[in-house]
Amino acid sequence: MSKYFTQLILLILTSIISLSFTGPTENTDSISNHLSNQFLKFEKSNKDSALIYAHRLIRHAKFNHQDSLTIRSTQNLGWFHLDNHQLDSALYYLDIALKDSETHNFPKLSIRSHLILGFYYIDKSDRKKAIEHYKTALNLAKKHHVFNYEAITYNELGNTYWEEGYIQKALQAFLNANEIIEKNNIESLKINTLVNIANIYIADKQWTKALIKLNEVLKLSKEEKNTYNLAVANNNIGTIYEAQKDYTKALIYYLKSLELRKGEEINIGLTSNYHNLGSVNYELGDYEQAIYFLNKSLTLAKKINSKTDFIYNYEYLAKVYIKTKEFKKAANYLAKATRLAEELGFINKRLDLAKVQTEYYLETGQLNRAKKAFLNYDSLKNDFLDNEKTEQIIKMQTLYETEKKEKENDLLKAQNQLSQLNLEKEIQRKDQVIYGLIVTLILLIVIIILLRNMTKANKTIKNINLKLEDSNEQLKIINKTKDKFFSIIAHDLRSPLGAILSFSNLIHDESNSSQEISLINEYNTYLNQSARNLNSLLENLLQWSKSQLGNMKYQAIDFNLSEIVQENIEIQKLKSKEKSITFTSKLNPNIHVFADVNMVNTIIRNLFSNALKFSYPKSEIIISTQLNGDTIQLSVQDFGVGMNTDKQSKLFSIDNNTSTLGTKQETGTGLGLILCKEFVEANGGQIWIESEEKKGSTFTFTLPLSKNLSN
Structure with a gap:
């Protein structure tokens, strides 16, 4: 449960921010502000100086008849003593503040006085008295429609009921707080209340409901960039997985929470974090790590005097030392935890400790004491299951x-x-x-x-x-892919290499004949074409192997799509001239996309090469685009051989891929379209084909538009 000082820090901050010092002169306001700021400056670092400025502020406010400021300053002085565990001084100033707020009829200040007095009695372990003050504060807040104090008071009532063992009462109080927050849009209290509700669900083993609330906390904390609340949510999600005995997941969330808390001052959240890391390492059997984290938590708890955390850490240190057979240490920590739990009246922890005592006595062979501890556990268990009903039954029975x-x-x-x-x-x-x-x-x-x-x-x-x-199944698939891959390489490397070898032999044979210069030039052209085909094959093989090995890093940028298209048209000009094919681009010159430019370049190059390969001579290749929401469709249409539906279904799969000769017997890599599909999907797009035999094919793929353009 969140501790009371979290709420109070909020109260003090809102109070300080809202201090509107009303007085006779501007100079009075200036002095009040100065004294208040000096008090805040020294509150943590130099307590003696802070006290001096607090008393000066009260005297100054009284002298200038600033009643509201006098009461608020007296309340803050009472809280200062409470925070430093000077309980008698705290009660003295808080009683004065309450009496004055009622005399001068300041409802908000009366509510605040009752709230802080509630915190005082919590520190005194007198929760019944604390509940009385909270209920008075609640009634005043309802009467005067002070919604933020009403929500805060419900939260504190929920915390107190929970510590008393009244789970349903606590849940109802937190739900009431949440309803007020939602109705009145009090964002500053929303996260803390959701955490409280989630903790009740955790205590009641309603894991799904708890996770729903904690996911809300994560969402709100991310929106606010609030690392403290993110740490709280991760820590509490960890407790759910620990309760479900998924200790590895619990450890991950606890460590994530601890990482988010780096640089934080010592607080109860950090103390809880270290304790949870200790408890989960205990469950995982790493007792050395468990002792390390539990002692870290205990050290922090002592610095902030959190008695509740003393109990939790003493309990788990006892459990660890029982496991390591260090029974003297176990007995020492168990006695400390039991004494504190009884002193603070924590029924739920007394129940847990009775169970640990039973285990301790069994391990040390003290069967009589084990019997008594077990009976005590059974009795406390009945009390905890229905505290309210049991209380009535005991009265009647007595x-x-x-x-x-x-x-x-x-x-x-x-x-x-x-x-x-x-x-x-x-x-x-x-x-x-x-x-x-x-x-x-x-x-x-x-x-x-x-x-x-x-x-x-x-x-x-x-x-x-x-x-x-x-x-075994994956190995079969890999072997099948490997065999197909080698088949593609063997088939497609053979044609361009054979052509290069043949034409180089012809050039060698004709090199001594001066009459065959024109023939040699022709051979050179074919030789160049074969080399280009071989280069295209090797480029696709290289790109495909990189993608399979995971070495292709996706790096999206904003770029002009029409420029990439135009560059690839220029690259294909020589090939298109050989077949008298015309490229027609219908692209808007200002279309920008957000994708990996190298991948997109490879996609367009392969689609253009494919269109040239299967287009009839003296035909046309049309490139067009169509906007579709926040994506763009780019289509490459040829008027070539086309294909049937059976071939279309196998087109993008390496298992069924075969290289087909083009309209002028051109060879292909067999990997180009497979590479296109992988790269399109890597950019979050889709690729498909529309084709009809002897009429041509249209390949279309999608890319995300530039963020600026899509907006």
Whole structure:
């Protein structure tokens, strides 16, 4: 649960911000501001100086008849003493502030006085008195429509009810606070209240509801860039996974929370973080790490005098030392935790500690004490399950037993000896039953542990078998891909290399004939074309291998799409002239996209090469675009051989990919369209084909528009 000082810091800050010093002169306001600022300046660093300025401020406000400022300053002085655990001085100034706020009829200041007095009684471990002040503050806040104080008071009532063991009352208080916050748009209190509600759901094992609330906290904290609340949410999500025994996930969230808290001053959140890291390492069996983190948490708790955190850390240190068989240390920490829990009246922690005591006595062979600890645990468990009902039953039972004892007093005296004998027999019988129960319980625990270990072992073996099956399946796919890949390389490298070899031999044979210059030039042209085809093949192979190995880094930038298209048209000019094919671009020259320029360049180059390869001579290739929301569609249309639907379905798959000769027997890499699909999807787009045999094909793909243009 969030501690009361979180709320109070908010109160003090809002109070300081809203101080409108009204007085006779401008000079009075200036002095008031100066004294207030000096008090805040020295509040943490030099307490003596802070006190001097606080008293000066009160005297100055009284002298100038600034009643509101006098009361607020007295409240802050009371809080200062409370924060420094000077409880008598705190109560003295808080009582004065309450009396003056009621005398001068300042409702808001009266509410604030009751709230701080509630915090005072929490520190005194008198939660009943604290609840009285909170309820008075709540009634005043409702009466005068002071919604922020109403929400704060509900939160503090919820915290107090929770510590008393009244889970449903606590939840209702937090839900009331949340309703007020939502209705009145009090954003400053929203996150803290959602965290409180989530913690109740965690305590009640309603994990889904708790996660919903904590995800709301994460969203709001990210929007506000509030690392403190992000740390709180991650820490609390960790507690959910720890409660569900998913200790690895819990550890991840706890460490994430600790990372977010870097550079924070010592506070209760950081203390909780270290404690949770200690508890989860205990559950994971890393006792050395558990002791390290628990001691870190304990050191911080001592610095801020958080008694609640003393209990939590003492408890887990006791549990660790029971596991490591260091029983003296375990007994020491267990005694400290139990004493504090009883002093503060924490029923829920007394329940946990009774369980640890039972374990301790069993481990040390003290069976009689183990029996008593177990009975104490059972009794406390019943109290905690329904505290309110149990309280009523106890009152009625006490009344009933008192009357019964008075009526039967004479009879009991007369039969004292017989009763004593029967009582001893009954105790002996109960002892035997309890011993039997303890032995049975121990046997059950051993059997459960053995069954759990067997289940885990079977599950592990099953998982290993499943992984092996998956690995075999993946290996088959990889081998199939590898064979297909080598087939593509063997097929497509053979044609351009064969052409290069053939034409180079012809050039060599004709090089001595002066009459064959024109023929050699022709061979050179073919040789150049084969080299270009080979270069295109190697480029696609290189790009494909990079993408398969994960070496292609996606680097999106804003660039002009029409410029990339035009550059690729220029590159294809020589090829297009050979087949008398015309490129027609219908692109808007100002279209900008947000994508990886190198990938887009490769996509367009391969689509143009593909269109040239399968276009009939003296035809046209049309490049066009169409806007579609925040994306753009780019289409490359040719008037060539086209293809049937069966070929279309296999076009982008390496398993079914085959290289087809073009309209002038051009060879292809077989990988170009596969590469196009991978690169389009890497940029968040889609690619598809529309084709009809002997009429041509249109390849279309999408890219995200530039953010400026899409807006």
